[in-house]
Amino acid sequence: MQNSIKHLSTKFDKYGYVFLRKTISSQKLKKLEKKLFLIYSKVLSVNINSKNFSNIIHNFEKNKRYETLYSAYKKFIKCNEFKDIAILIQKLSRKFYCKKAKLLKTGVAIGLNNSSRTSYKWHQEKSYYNNFTTLHYQFPILNKCSKNNGTMSFLAKSHKSGFIKETRAIKKGKSHISSYVPKNTSILKKKYKIKYAQMDLRDVVMFNENIIHKSNPNLTNKIRLAGIIRLKCKN
Ligand SMILES: O=C(O)CCC(=O)C(=O)O
Numbered sequence: 001m002q003n004s005i006k007h008l009s010t011k012f013d014k015y016g017y018v019f020l021r022k023t024i025s026s027q028k029l030k031k032l033e034k035k036l037f038l039i040y041s042k043v044l045s046v047n048i049n050s051k052n053f054s055n056i057i058h059n060f061e062k063n064k065r066y067e068t069l070y071s072a073y074k075k076f077i078k079c080n081e082f083k084d085i086a087i088l089i090q091k092l093s094r095k096f097y098c099k100k101a102k103l104l105k106t107g108v109a110i111g112l113n114n115s116s117r118t119s120y121k122w123h124q125e126k127s128y129y130n131n132f133t134t135l136h137y138q139f140p141i142l143n144k145c146s147k148n149n150g151t152m153s154f155l156a157k158s159h160k161s162g163f164i165k166e167t168r169a170i171k172k173g174k175s176h177i178s179s180y181v182p183k184n185t186s187i188l189k190k191k192y193k194i195k196y197a198q199m200d201l202r203d204v205v206m207f208n209e210n211i212i213h214k215s216n217p218n219l220t221n222k223i224r225l226a227g228i229i230r231l232k233c234k235n
């Protein structure tokens with residue numbers, strides 16, 4: 001166990017990301033899923049289950065019900081079931097990487113079909129959290145994260161370029177997410193290989209604050225949901 005843990009931190013330092021496979025128990029994920037449907041059903045005033053979730057959310061998107069969607073989102077990222085998983089990740093990270101890692105924030109990456117409203121261009125997390133050191137995590141909720149459903153991609157080893165202060169803020173529309181895209185992105189794309197964060201349910205990916213990453217188009221009808229956990233690393 002100690003050996004494999006050491007291996008994880010070596011990989012993380014080398015590539016700027018590492019997969020922590022089969023880390024979350026199915027039970028914890030099921031509980032989170034149940035809470036997701038409960039919260040979204042209440043806030044959206046529709047009975048939501050695993051079969052109709054994507055259709056209903058896509059319909060709310062089509063009708064620009066962004067505020068309602070955002071209220072459900074905010075409730076969901078604060079629920080105890082989410083916190084429970086965040087604490088597990090915090091514990092694990094303290095063991096193999098940062099002794100004083102502390103939960104900073106939770107969130108969800110939402111990959112919609114035929115919409116870039118919630119998708120990010122190439123960016124570094126450091127541009128959002130530039131006053132302290134942070135660690136970042138994603139894990140699939142409901143379905144695996146694949147190339148097909150637009151899982152995020154990394155420029156492997158690009159964390160070695162450090163924090164790139166020269167960025168351009170890109171926001172495609174009033175309700176769109178904004179990304180701070182490094183100005184030298186085209187050069188960096190030639191220098192580093194693109195790798196996709198492909199994860200099955202229960203897997204987690206941990207990534208460096210300086211690694212360059214982005215969302216990809218979701219080519220499926222099912223929404224991609226990836227839980228996000230951000231830790232402050234106080235070493
Ligand atoms: O999965 C995505 O769409 C990108 C999310 C992202 O940039 C992040 O988790 O920091």
Ligand SMILES: [Fe+2]
Nearest residue numbers: 120124125213
């Ligand atoms: Fe990001």
